[in-house]
Amino acid sequence: MELKKTALYQKHLNLRAKIVDFHGWALPLEYKSMLEEAKAVRQSCGIFDASHMGEIIISGDKACEFLQSMVTNDISSLGSNQMQYNLFLDDSGHIIDDCMVYHKGDSFLCVVNASNIDKVLTWLNKQNCQGVSIKDASQDFCLITIQGPESAKVIDKIFPGLSKDLTYMTFKGLDFKGQEVLISRSGYTAEDGFEIYLRPQSASELWDTILEIGSEFNLTACGLGARDILRIEAGYPLYGYEIDDKMDPLTAGLSWAVKFNKEFMGKSALLKLKEAKIKNKRVGFLMLKRAVARYGYKIYYQDKPIGSVTSGTFSPNKQAFIGMASILKEAAVLDREIEIEIRNNKYKAKIVKFPFINPKVKTKKILKEVSNGESKV
């Protein structure tokens, strides 16, 4: 089967990217070095093509009511132009997908994982008995993101003054060369950053504009490899690894995104799981010797199996081998030494606090401090 290409495919080839098949999409894994790319994002800034992500638009009189009944977080607390992290659960309380919900006033934009678009659409349509419009708009959008401490400087050169009035987890509709774009202050790296949704026909021009302006700020084109390293450093889950259709949000450490004071699909099953006691916990680990612990590797404590690795990598920003794992709750003791089985050898690791880096996102409070001159940064 021919791979799907984003509107920026030729740009990636021009930059000599290594292209890989990511859930049916031909996407850049890395341009030169994913380690250098992941470092650039924490030191200056990086640009990503995330156009493979799925966009589902939910509209109609009952859109809010319907979506509220389908997601775990409370979207009724969401004002227009605000966004929120959410989960779709099946009726057994397991995760169908995680998504970002954008409140657009008269409609909701749900940004879902590329691998799950069809699954989520089928699920939503099956539950839709309120005449809500559910539209797959994935073909209508490209997604370009800028991430890193210098990203506000880059965005302000294209959209003057934007970084001052856009706080973390809010968004705005703007004009780029006569085309409407949606820009949110958000991302998948825990750095300051912006995500720009736009029509595919404008994508190349915006990409070139950002690269040109960004050269002044050491902006680096980043592939999926850097994206994965950065989200592991940030402690963010990825569908297929930390979360999947056998994992519930409480075990996955995502209870902050579950609001039990409202009704939602999967709630009663989740409450039953909670009563029966959640067995596992998501933890961070640090390898005590050089070794990459990858997905599925078994973890032991005093020779007893206690769980397995969900993601692992070499972190160029911590200069350490790190990862996340799902292990028995009673074994999840901070600073405890564990062993990870890698190619029939056991390697020592330590349970550590995560995220592995301090989030640098620009919340309302932080932006206010900056404008009042209180920030020491």
Place this chain on the structure above:
Amino acid sequence: MGSLKFNKSHEWISLDGDLATIGISDYAQSQLGDIVFIELPKVGDELIKASQLGTIESTKAASELYVPISGRVLEINNDLVNSPQWINEDPLGKGWMVKLKISDTSQIDSLMDESVYQEFVASQSN
């Protein structure tokens, strides 16, 4: 450094009489990407051609290294274990892995010269 020979699994050997230095080719390192881990045999190990020489891991995946020619390990590049990025930076120099005393020099004939290897690489990437 003596003449370079290559095998199809992208290891190179440099010959000096019956002594061989082994590493991986520039093409191999560029395909692997950022190398973060290497596991090498021990000094004194008797290695058989085509058996496993060690393990190399990049940020992408773990791969096996293969013995291009049979022999006994005389020396390993210990510094490489803590600086595996040398394999990316200088695959034919600082990124050398193992020195062997060749047990059967006739095996050299089955290896490729550099020009033949480059043709092989070109045919692989098409």
